[in-house]
Amino acid sequence: MRNAFALTALLAPLALGACGDPAPSYIDQAWVRLSPNKDMPSAGYFVAHGGDSGAQIRGVITDYALKVEMHESVAKNGVMSMKPVDSVDVPAKGEVAFAPGGKHLMLWGVNDTAIGRGKMQLTFLMGNGDRLLVDAVIRKPEAAGASGPAKEHDEH
Numbered sequence: 001m002r003n004a005f006a007l008t009a010l011l012a013p014l015a016l017g018a019c020g021d022p023a024p025s026y027i028d029q030a031w032v033r034l035s036p037n038k039d040m041p042s043a044g045y046f047v048a049h050g051g052d053s054g055a056q057i058r059g060v061i062t063d064y065a066l067k068v069e070m071h072e073s074v075a076k077n078g079v080m081s082m083k084p085v086d087s088v089d090v091p092a093k094g095e096v097a098f099a100p101g102g103k104h105l106m107l108w109g110v111n112d113t114a115i116g117r118g119k120m121q122l123t124f125l126m127g128n129g130d131r132l133l134v135d136a137v138i139r140k141p142e143a144a145g146a147s148g149p150a151k152e153h154d155e156h
Ligand SMILES: [Cu+2]
Pocket: 071, 072, 082, 104, 105, 106, 153
């Protein structure tokens, strides 16, 4: 890492100014698609950016739901199903999207206060010990469109 860094600096001296201040990893575009049925989990989506050194998401917690899990949708023999994911690696300078049909959060028992407010704070537990706090917009099922996550969650 260090050698690659020095080489880059030699080749591009003008970029030196940016080198002392590495881009951090961060999460954005977070939203929750509220389940139409209170007994069924809601789904959460976001985009994780690795920054200059990459990152690992080891879990997500919140005060505004009873339980949160990271899941992955997988097609096996033409049938979609889901499995829990323990951790997700976000490559340096890359991004990983949690999006309908792929990786997603499942949130059980989203808090009525958060629903009324239209957003909820999620805490991302990172592999380096950092915690990233992100506000996720809560979208009611009718506002989020008819296709996608509601269906995949019916199959749980
Ligand atoms: Cu799921």
